[in-house]
Amino acid sequence: xxxxxxxxxxxLALADPKVLLLTGDHGYALxxxxxxxxxxxxxxxxxxxxxxxxxAAGLARVGFRPFVYGLAAFVPIRTLEQIKLDIxxxxxxxxxxxxxxGFVYSHLGTSHQSTxxxxxxxxxxxxxxxxxxxxxEMTACMDYAYAANGSVYLRMGKSDRGDVHTSPIDALQPxxxxxxxxxxxxxxxxxxxxxxxxxAVDIAQEQNLTVWSAPTIKPLLxxxxxxxxxxxTGLVTLEEHSLLGGLGAAITEIxxxxxxxxVLRIGVPDQFSKHCGTYDYLLNEHRLDxxxxxxxxxxxxx
Amino acid sequence: xTALAPxxxxxxxxxAPARMRRTVLEMAYAGSTVHIGCAFSIIxxxxxxYRNYLRYPENNPLAEGRDYLVLSKGHGVMAQYxxxxxxGWLNDSHIQNYFKDGSELKGLSDSRVAGLEVTSxxxxxxxxVGVGIAMGLQRKGTDQKVYAIVGDGELNEGPIWEGALVAxxxxxxxxxxxVDKNGFQAMGSTDDVLALGDLSAKFxxxxxxxxxxxxxxxxxxxxxxxxxxANGLGKPKxxxxxxxxxxxxxxxxSDNRWHYTRLNAQTFAKAINALGLTGATK
Numbered sequence: 001x002x003x004x005x006x007x008x009x010x011x012l013a014l015a016d017p018k019v020l021l022l023t024g025d026h027g028y029a030l031x032x033x034x035x036x037x038x039x040x041x042x043x044x045x046x047x048x049x050x051x052x053x054x055x056a057a058g059l060a061r062v063g064f065r066p067f068v069y070g071l072a073a074f075v076p077i078r079t080l081e082q083i084k085l086d087i088x089x090x091x092x093x094x095x096x097x098x099x100x101x102g103f104v105y106s107h108l109g110t111s112h113q114s115t116x117x118x119x120x121x122x123x124x125x126x127x128x129x130x131x132x133x134x135x136x137e138m139t140a141c142m143d144y145a146y147a148a149n150g151s152v153y154l155r156m157g158k159s160d161r162g163d164v165h166t167s168p169i170d171a172l173q174p175x176x177x178x179x180x181x182x183x184x185x186x187x188x189x190x191x192x193x194x195x196x197x198x199x200a201v202d203i204a205q206e207q208n209l210t211v212w213s214a215p216t217i218k219p220l221l222x223x224x225x226x227x228x229x230x231x232x233t234g235l236v237t238l239e240e241h242s243l244l245g246g247l248g249a250a251i252t253e254i255x256x257x258x259x260x261x262x263v264l265r266i267g268v269p270d271q272f273s274k275h276c277g278t279y280d281y282l283l284n285e286h287r288l289d290x291x292x293x294x295x296x297x298x299x300x301x302x
Numbered sequence: 303x304t305a306l307a308p309x310x311x312x313x314x315x316x317x318a319p320a321r322m323r324r325t326v327l328e329m330a331y332a333g334s335t336v337h338i339g340c341a342f343s344i345i346x347x348x349x350x351x352y353r354n355y356l357r358y359p360e361n362n363p364l365a366e367g368r369d370y371l372v373l374s375k376g377h378g379v380m381a382q383y384x385x386x387x388x389x390g391w392l393n394d395s396h397i398q399n400y401f402k403d404g405s406e407l408k409g410l411s412d413s414r415v416a417g418l419e420v421t422s423x424x425x426x427x428x429x430x431v432g433v434g435i436a437m438g439l440q441r442k443g444t445d446q447k448v449y450a451i452v453g454d455g456e457l458n459e460g461p462i463w464e465g466a467l468v469a470x471x472x473x474x475x476x477x478x479x480x481v482d483k484n485g486f487q488a489m490g491s492t493d494d495v496l497a498l499g500d501l502s503a504k505f506x507x508x509x510x511x512x513x514x515x516x517x518x519x520x521x522x523x524x525x526x527x528x529x530x531x532a533n534g535l536g537k538p539k540x541x542x543x544x545x546x547x548x549x550x551x552x553x554x555x556s557d558n559r560w561h562y563t564r565l566n567a568q569t570f571a572k573a574i575n576a577l578g579l580t581g582a583t584k
Contacts, residue, residue: 043437046471051430051464058434061419062442081424082461086431089421090413 004135008142057086072098072114102240119245133197175221189232325384333401339560374428375453376411426459455487470509517543
């Protein structure tokens with residue numbers, strides 16, 4: 001998935017010299033290929049994220065196409081006001097790349113974890129929010145983010161969970177749910193995003209459930225969500241993000257208004273991580289491990 | 303790099319400070335708004351910038367080859383509106399309908415108004431955007447210039463100093479930071495709230511070509527800007543302008559209440575009278 005990200009970035013930058021990569025002194029190894037092949041388009045803005053995001057707005061104002069990279073804890077969270085005021089307010093063509101979202105930096109504690117980024121960015125007018133699940137979605141999201149020519153936040157979470165799709169996605173339709181597998185219509189359907197699509201697929205195989213992936217969280221097509229609700233008996237949403245304001249919230253906002261549906265939201269409870277440990281350990285702490293999630297879905301089915 | 307040649311012609315009567323202050327007073331009275339003092343301290347700076355330096359091809363505020371004036375201290379926006387009126391970009395109706403329901407001009411800088419480059423008022427934003435514009439122009443290899451006006455109170459904000467590091471590191475000699483050093487911020491004097499120390503020394507140590515000037519002396523401002531562009535190859539510029547908050551109306555000068563006080567019929571008339579408008583400036 002990270003290779004797909006790097007490949008897409010290099011490809012876009014080679015095709016368009018106006019593409020610039022700005023990083024707040026992060027991305028060790030990730031940008032080796034970019035720095036080798038597009039050295040003049042690489043800008044290390046220093047450990048100064050607020051200025052970096054403002055600067056990206058300035059670059060976009062004079063015709064450049066900045067991609068701004070940081071850990072999700074910093075881009076978008078630390079720099080949320082710059083994103084709102086300097087970028088989204090004028091719908092400037094800037095792609096914000098938030099890496100390590102969720103509990104990727106499980107050993108580093110709260111400063112490097114981010115489970116509020118979707119909620120915060122969703123509420124900024126006009127800002128689109130993408131959350132790819134595997135390398136195919138990543139490629140499609142990067143291509144879409146460039147082609148959209150507007151303000152986009154692309155969330156990069158746990159990246160080594162394997163493919164959920166079997167082939168490349170032709171062109172990402174913003175707001176569409178992508179069906180990953182078919183299951184029984186007399187059971188709930190799962191709608192997941194990012195790292196949790198893999199979890200959803202694993203559980204769905206055991207319980208024979210339909211799974212949709214949501215690579216775009218904003219926009220989200222009302223028709224697609226309602227179609228998913230009609231195709232199953234209730235919905236389960238899964239995300240490595242707070243229960244407040246994320247995918248589950250976005251789905252229930254639509255169903256409650258357009259097609260009242262019973263929805264089980266699975267995500268991070270209203271709490272910070274308490275302990276240090278592996279990624280799996282932290283998923284467990286937040287009740288997002290496969291065993292707990294499978295049991296909750298099973299109980300919801302029953 | 304060659305010094306930027308001033309644009310002024312001897313017959314250019316636009317941007318007369320007293321008339322621009324009158325526009326500010328008219329707007330503030332029409333809209334019952336605040337921030338008069340914040341606008342008055344940058345009038346002469348804007349007079350010189352608009353009259354002598356800023357290039358707008360075909361008088362178009364959105365012209366691709368323009369110079370950029372970034373008003374990072376958005377609280378001074380009425381002074382910029384006054385310049386835009388002088389340029390014919392705003393008309394009397396804009397002035398009279400200031401703050402009326404549905405009107406376009408806000409109480410702080412909004413980049414969706416042609417002629418204003420950034421959305422500011424939340425402080426410490428505009429300068430970073432200006433640094434990005436300067437970096438973009440530098441990459442394009444144009445001779446366009448970026449002027450960013452920040453308040454001395456605004457220098458409390460961290461991103462200003464982040465941007466200063468970046469501007470010097472990338473040798474942005476197309477960027478001029480202008481500090482409106484009026485000595486006040488919202489709640490008191492800068493010395494009392496958060497002392498700034500020696501600003502010239504600070505910016506010089508960051509790698510800026512730096513000058514101090516009387517921010518109400520047009521000739522001195524014009525000469526200082528000329529000198530900054532002429533000197534310090536590869537260095538961003540910092541002009542520390544000593545100004546007076548509320549300048550031009552004696553009862554407002556250095557009285558910080560005029561950060562927040564609104565005009566009534568009496569104070570409006572008294573202020574207009576104090577401007578002493580005569581002849582060509584009227």
